[in-house]
Amino acid sequence: MSGIDKSMSLAGEPPKALNGGQKASVLTGMVGLGIMVLQLFNLHFGNNTLWLSISLLLILLGVAWFSYASYEHKQEGIKNDGVWFKSISSRGILGWMTGITLTGFYIVLYFYPEYLGLVQDGDNRGLIALFDPLSKALSGNPASQWFVYGTLYTLAILAFGIKFMWKYRHSSYQRIRTLSVMFFQTAFAFIIPEIMARLNGDLPYYDLKNMWPLNYYNFERYRVNGFIEAGDIGLAMLIFGVLSIFVISPILTYRFGKRWYCSWVCGCGGLAETVGDPFRHLSDKSKFAWKVERWVVHSVVVFVTLMTTAVIYSYLGNDSSKYWLTKTSFLVGVAVILTAVFAWAMLFKRDQLQKDAQYGAIGYFVIIAVFLGMHFFSGEGNIFLFKSSTLRTSYSFLIGSIFSGVIGTGFYPIFGSRVWCRFGCPMAAILGFQQRLFSKFRITTNGGQCISCGNCSTYCEMGIDVRAYAQKGENIVRSSCVGCGICSAVCPRGVLKLENGPQEGRINSKDVLLGNDVDLMELVNKK
Amino acid sequence: MQHIVIIGNGISGVTLARHIRKLSDKNITIISAESEYFFSRTALMYVYMGHMKFEHTQPYENHFWKKNRIGLVHGYVKQVNAKNKNVLLSDGKTITYDSLVIATGSKPNKFGWPGQDLEGVQGLYSKQDLEKLEQNAPNKDQCKRAVIVGGGLIGIEMAEMLRSRDIPVTFLVRETSFWNGVLPKGESAMINEHIKEHHIDLRLDTNLKEILPDENGRAKAVVTDKGETIKCDVVGLTAGVTPNIDFLKDSGIELGKGVKVDRLLETNIKDIYAIGDCAEQQEPIGNRRPVEAVWYTGRMMGEALAQTLCGNPMEYNPGHWFNSAKFLDIEYQTYGWVFSERTKKDYESHFHWRHPKEKISITIAFHKETNLFLGINNFGIRLRHELFDRWLNEKRTIQYVLEHFKDANFDPELYDTYEDDIISKYNADFNQNIRPKNKSWKRILNLH
Numbered sequence: 001m002s003g004i005d006k007s008m009s010l011a012g013e014p015p016k017a018l019n020g021g022q023k024a025s026v027l028t029g030m031v032g033l034g035i036m037v038l039q040l041f042n043l044h045f046g047n048n049t050l051w052l053s054i055s056l057l058l059i060l061l062g063v064a065w066f067s068y069a070s071y072e073h074k075q076e077g078i079k080n081d082g083v084w085f086k087s088i089s090s091r092g093i094l095g096w097m098t099g100i101t102l103t104g105f106y107i108v109l110y111f112y113p114e115y116l117g118l119v120q121d122g123d124n125r126g127l128i129a130l131f132d133p134l135s136k137a138l139s140g141n142p143a144s145q146w147f148v149y150g151t152l153y154t155l156a157i158l159a160f161g162i163k164f165m166w167k168y169r170h171s172s173y174q175r176i177r178t179l180s181v182m183f184f185q186t187a188f189a190f191i192i193p194e195i196m197a198r199l200n201g202d203l204p205y206y207d208l209k210n211m212w213p214l215n216y217y218n219f220e221r222y223r224v225n226g227f228i229e230a231g232d233i234g235l236a237m238l239i240f241g242v243l244s245i246f247v248i249s250p251i252l253t254y255r256f257g258k259r260w261y262c263s264w265v266c267g268c269g270g271l272a273e274t275v276g277d278p279f280r281h282l283s284d285k286s287k288f289a290w291k292v293e294r295w296v297v298h299s300v301v302v303f304v305t306l307m308t309t310a311v312i313y314s315y316l317g318n319d320s321s322k323y324w325l326t327k328t329s330f331l332v333g334v335a336v337i338l339t340a341v342f343a344w345a346m347l348f349k350r351d352q353l354q355k356d357a358q359y360g361a362i363g364y365f366v367i368i369a370v371f372l373g374m375h376f377f378s379g380e381g382n383i384f385l386f387k388s389s390t391l392r393t394s395y396s397f398l399i400g401s402i403f404s405g406v407i408g409t410g411f412y413p414i415f416g417s418r419v420w421c422r423f424g425c426p427m428a429a430i431l432g433f434q435q436r437l438f439s440k441f442r443i444t445t446n447g448g449q450c451i452s453c454g455n456c457s458t459y460c461e462m463g464i465d466v467r468a469y470a471q472k473g474e475n476i477v478r479s480s481c482v483g484c485g486i487c488s489a490v491c492p493r494g495v496l497k498l499e500n501g502p503q504e505g506r507i508n509s510k511d512v513l514l515g516n517d518v519d520l521m522e523l524v525n526k527k
Numbered sequence: 528m529q530h531i532v533i534i535g536n537g538i539s540g541v542t543l544a545r546h547i548r549k550l551s552d553k554n555i556t557i558i559s560a561e562s563e564y565f566f567s568r569t570a571l572m573y574v575y576m577g578h579m580k581f582e583h584t585q586p587y588e589n590h591f592w593k594k595n596r597i598g599l600v601h602g603y604v605k606q607v608n609a610k611n612k613n614v615l616l617s618d619g620k621t622i623t624y625d626s627l628v629i630a631t632g633s634k635p636n637k638f639g640w641p642g643q644d645l646e647g648v649q650g651l652y653s654k655q656d657l658e659k660l661e662q663n664a665p666n667k668d669q670c671k672r673a674v675i676v677g678g679g680l681i682g683i684e685m686a687e688m689l690r691s692r693d694i695p696v697t698f699l700v701r702e703t704s705f706w707n708g709v710l711p712k713g714e715s716a717m718i719n720e721h722i723k724e725h726h727i728d729l730r731l732d733t734n735l736k737e738i739l740p741d742e743n744g745r746a747k748a749v750v751t752d753k754g755e756t757i758k759c760d761v762v763g764l765t766a767g768v769t770p771n772i773d774f775l776k777d778s779g780i781e782l783g784k785g786v787k788v789d790r791l792l793e794t795n796i797k798d799i800y801a802i803g804d805c806a807e808q809q810e811p812i813g814n815r816r817p818v819e820a821v822w823y824t825g826r827m828m829g830e831a832l833a834q835t836l837c838g839n840p841m842e843y844n845p846g847h848w849f850n851s852a853k854f855l856d857i858e859y860q861t862y863g864w865v866f867s868e869r870t871k872k873d874y875e876s877h878f879h880w881r882h883p884k885e886k887i888s889i890t891i892a893f894h895k896e897t898n899l900f901l902g903i904n905n906f907g908i909r910l911r912h913e914l915f916d917r918w919l920n921e922k923r924t925i926q927y928v929l930e931h932f933k934d935a936n937f938d939p940e941l942y943d944t945y946e947d948d949i950i951s952k953y954n955a956d957f958n959q960n961i962r963p964k965n966k967s968w969k970r971i972l973n974l975h
Binding site: 013014015075076077078080081082083084085086170171172173176286287444446447448449451452453454455457458467468471485488489490492493494497498499501502504505511512513514515516517518519520523524 | 831
């Protein structure tokens, strides 16, 4: 706005200002965080168990208290006052500082864990040593940088989950969904794998809710061997891993849309929905961003498919008498599955794909061509000129670390909370493909009630221009929609509803909206 | 190529332009003095509250207009010259047209109150009003209290805006209960309570007498008809709107309250049309008012007129009435006609249900003798537009509507539902025995 800010107050003004409770709770949480930071400098407080507990509890308490102080005195309802005025949530100085700090943390975590106190042979030091007691209690092993990260990640989802539930206390959809992500993170990503490691040391670390291609490493030789060597339970987990991508996820996505995973179960989604919530409106809604999104995320799918195929291909043999699955039969098998999916989409869903069909075809033919190349030109362990392990390390570096961590989370305060889910996650792309073509899920637009205000688009973390559909009276059926339900929550006119219904009439384009002359509507809308 | 000039880039003018472009290759020019690009007027409040930035209120990206060959002129039309078929802009330029469409919307009402033009007194309609409010009431230190005059939809929105910055608000409402010219008394009473919950100083049955200036010509207080003087820094005038048509006075176009149009939306002068808030029907359509300052009707007029201008004459023929609003945290939708006690028809009877604790309620209007369903007001519950439109078409009874009420629920999944409570209240009130049917997708989507 053009108004001159005549206020000299450093603390800002409503709705930017913090009240007393909020200030005290920030102090509490920062003390908790401060204990960890001090640990980085190898100050020995002694008694790690005690100090870790104090630190974690203070952080949890600080965030919970902050939420209470923020929302307790307000009526139930949408709490977006001042979102675009606050420095932290409008790419102000606090936003940039947070982004840089997070990014720095990820770089250290991924590439320089020794700065956090990781010692390969011997006792950990610094921050990681602080977490040793907890790690030993759970799995029996000393902590690693990943254990520290996992603990903080879970703590963040729990603490900010509480905040989110306070903020949306009027919405049972939001409350229950948040409980769900808090549960899956704590139980499936954090506690169960550690306990499984304690019960059966041979089992590879397995977060059961992660499925290929999110855990792109799941079918690598060492893991597959690990599963098989761990006996029946390992074999069961391997089979579950295959079933989850080919059977379980398609059924659930058909029934509920990809939200069953992306905003109810997934850990990345869980972080985005809780910690990332104050930044959801920062996603780019332009058509250009959408175009970039489609190219990038689908390229990742092609890449991960090739990479996984190449990795498995490289450790299979040629002799079918030794093991039933040989290099050639595996390659043919993958090609047949892909061809079946591609043929089904082209035959039955071509009308819904329109221009995207061409891009799909390009992707498909690239993959098949590479397979042929693999078959004819690859030697032992090589895919063309590259070692398959090189492909795998570059994927894990570029996509697994840089994209999902450094950019995906580090840049929350700059690009919004779902950058990874939108541009990088191959799992989201595959579920999205299915959601678009073969699912009961849609966001229904309520007749002609839209007033084009733009709250839905602004608060869409996936950068979907929801309003563009709603103002045409058209349902929103988009592959990227993670079904968080915030568009529906912030709509001041009750226009949007996430629901699962018949596929017939799910996509309904209209030019003249309900409420006008019936003859005119018929004339214009008949296609 | 035929040149269509549209004055005003609100929802009516823009809808018209988009539809003309879909149907034809005609030259289209939209003239607006208010803003360079189309924005959603209803969203201005969210800019002041910090929910959105102004750019988010623009439904189309800036490149949209060029791509669709819709010319935009940022200027103020001073005069329409029907004889030469051109319009004169305030910068001296003229633009000639083959067809002219007036879509200039409304302006806030001022009823001749002493002091109504002082600094710090303003309405809330345009982008400029929003900018003015940002100047007048940036925070609670510079605006120690605001007084809002007029208890309608804009008034309560303005109160919500100011409260988001913790500015104390006194809300003068002429009626004895909020918006009770439109809402039945149970609902109006519920909104009264909710306004007070938000710490808004609601003064019912109170009128503005005058606004007092300070030595610099700024508003410093208002005097009410109860003899009370209330100190304030900002006065919001939100007592309704009136068509924004002063520039047409000497144009020869027939004016009443608004620009008089026939059912084809044409004025008394050939090739000049009017749509949206500023258009006045010669004969009211059904229960509608001759001037309807509503987002949806503006859009519908744009949709209809585009057909006419592209060679397919189409009368403006709105379907069943619907509307929606949000009173602070309470969402409101209405389908069909529910009148207040003041405006109720002889044959109209009401069934009212209110949640014992939450601010949730519905009122259904039905025909006393035939039980024909006439309309519904719903607060704090979302209902499906499509179904009510169909039920009104099919002339269903209130019993039928309640029996199938579960189909109409549009609340988010996992919300508590109230159909059973509502229906048992109806059964008790009217000695009936209706049993609700389970939700059916087949019925909702009309699948066979």
